[in-house]
Amino acid sequence: RFAHETGPNCSLVVARAVPWTHFGTPCDRSLPCVDIHPYTVQHSQYAMFLVNETDAVLLPAARTGEMVKLLGWNLPPEQMHLVHEHWKDFPAPPYFMHLLLALIYFVLMNLSLIGNGIVVWIFTTSKSLRNGSNMFIVNLAIFDLLMMCEMPMFLVNAFSERLVGYETGCAIYAALGSVSGIGGAISNAVIAYDRYRTISNPLEGRMNRVQASLFVLLTWLWTLPFTVLPMFNIWGRYIPEGYLTTCSFDYLTDDSDTRVFVGCIFAWAYAIPMVFICYFYTRLFGHVRQHENMLKNQARKMNIESLAANRNVNAEAAEIRIAKAAFTIFFLFVCAWTPYAFVAMIGAFGDKTILTPFFTMIPAMCCKIVSCLDPWVYAISHPRYRQELEKRLPWLGIKEAPDNVSTTESKQTVVSEPPANAET
Known part of the structure; x- marks a missing residue:
């Protein structure tokens, strides 16, 4: 989900399929603990921005300030290869x-x-x-x-x-x-x-x-x-x-x-x-x-x-x-x-x-x-x-x-036996 380029005090985060307009203006106060630098770069469907959180894995919903977690948000980066790309665009369930x-x-x-x-x-x-x-x-x-x-x-x-x-x-x-x-x-x-x-x-x-x-x-x-x-x-x-x-x-x-x-x-x-x-x-x-x-x-x-x-x-x-x-x-x-x-x-x-x-x-x-x-x-x-x-x-x-099967079989066996004095 994210590609990290870590520096001493910040990390470069690439968030997939999130338009850059979702992040508001620089220093948007709807993003707690995240200081967005005064520039945002739009590249296809990727938004690149610098933050001072090396584990910034929560994305804000468009213009609401709510934090949206996507599937796999709590997996370490080295394990993300296990998750197919199809699932990475879905929000995590409550x-x-x-x-x-x-x-x-x-x-x-x-x-x-x-x-x-x-x-x-x-x-x-x-x-x-x-x-x-x-x-x-x-x-x-x-x-x-x-x-x-x-x-x-x-x-x-x-x-x-x-x-x-x-x-x-x-x-x-x-x-x-x-x-x-x-x-x-x-x-x-x-x-x-x-x-x-x-x-x-x-x-x-x-x-x-x-x-x-x-x-x-x-x-x-x-x-x-x-x-x-x-x-x-x-x-x-x-x-x-x-x-x-x-x-x-x-x-x-x-x-x-x-x-x-x-x-x-x-x-x-x-x-x-x-x-x-x-x-x-x-x-x-x-x-x-x-x-x-x-x-x-x-x-x-x-x-x-x-x-x-x-x-x-x-x-x-x-x-x-x-x-x-x-x-x-x-x-x-x-x-x-x-x-x-x-x-x-x-x-x-x-x-x-x-x-x-x-x-x-x-x-x-x-x-x-x-x-x-x-x-x-x-x-x-x-x-x-x-x-x-x-x-x-x-x-x-x-x-x-x-x-019933066993009972029936036993009865038939008894009936079929000739009497002991049958020939006399």
């Missing part, structure tokens, strides 16, 4: 905005820690829940907990009104967001594949723990390219964004390299998982509908109206339940990452002027909110998980009926 965001993030941090922590605890300590499919739910909860690890850093940044840790802090914050975001997206796709495979082929479609472990490893490997490359400035870079209290990959630099990077990360972290999710849930809906029609036709051929009605109700209930869960999963994914993808694509290919600091803070908050909701969507609807919650945390007031 302190209460930082406090409001800190309060929201504090609530989200606790909700995420409690919800995802309970998911990891229950699914890893209950023998009845240790199967391949549930490993994906635990994996998603771990990614959400990683996103929660960003929030303490954000609280410190918000109270400080700047990025604490500068380049190192920015890299850590952005890397946590990259791993948790990309990992959560591809985990949603893996869960969609597992649910489709399990329901469409219940006898042979269930994954064992070894197969599930390989898919879990794949989700972590999927996060590496677009986390490591910007961290070490191999391709892309991490920079502050919004109120300069959060960090993400650079989507503002106007060159072909940045645009290609943004296009690739858009496809890798958003488009490909979205295609997988849509494909597998569409196939799942088709399979459920086909199975329902098969039950109706079978009951009609057997001329058993009561069985047809019973099967119809059960099939309809199953379809509605799967439809709700699938739509909720898809809706949460869209709500979490579409705003961020939208901002990144505008920054790289569109009109950057609409990307205000407040506007770019919204996508990050959407991702944090969804990371808190994931355990409720993926785990609370799980009957056996609810039974474990009822057993271990009765004060939650959760009431879950016994597992």
Whole structure:
């Protein structure tokens, strides 16, 4: 923001995009503690003047005498290279905005820690829940907990009104967001594949723990390219964004390299998982509908109206339940990452002027909110998980009926056994 040429008693300050007329006449008393020398030089959009304050970083508003702070006003000059030029023309937000965001993030941090922590605890300590499919739910909860690890850093940044840790802090914050975001997206796709495979082929479609472990490893490997490359400035870079209290990959630099990077990360972290999710849930809906029609036709051929009605109700209930869960999963994914993808694509290919600091803070908050909701969507609807919650945390007031599937299977087994004296 400022270029300093320091002398013994004064410094030459170059203030960007501030017309020289904003500084009034020489010795303007509306500028406290600043003695403007009797000349002012106009050069393009820069105003040059001599002051007796070496740290003069506050600019007066036009003809009002009010001091206006721009974004990055409290960063040392040697760290200003981290801030993109796009943000340097925006006024710094009032302190209460930082406090409001800190309060929201504090609530989200606790909700995420409690919800995802309970998911990891229950699914890893209950023998009845240790199967391949549930490993994906635990994996998603771990990614959400990683996103929660960003929030303490954000609280410190918000109270400080700047990025604490500068380049190192920015890299850590952005890397946590990259791993948790990309990992959560591809985990949603893996869960969609597992649910489709399990329901469409219940006898042979269930994954064992070894197969599930390989898919879990794949989700972590999927996060590496677009986390490591910007961290070490191999391709892309991490920079502050919004109120300069959060960090993400650079989507503002106007060159072909940045645009290609943004296009690739858009496809890798958003488009490909979205295609997988849509494909597998569409196939799942088709399979459920086909199975329902098969039950109706079978009951009609057997001329058993009561069985047809019973099967119809059960099939309809199953379809509605799967439809709700699938739509909720898809809706949460869209709500979490579409705003961020939208901002990144505008920054790289569109009109950057609409990307205000407040506007770019919204996508990050959407991702944090969804990371808190994931355990409720993926785990609370799980009957056996609810039974474990009822057993271990009765004060939650959760009431879950016994597992109907297990009960039905046991009854069918008993009925199918022939009597001991059947042959006599």
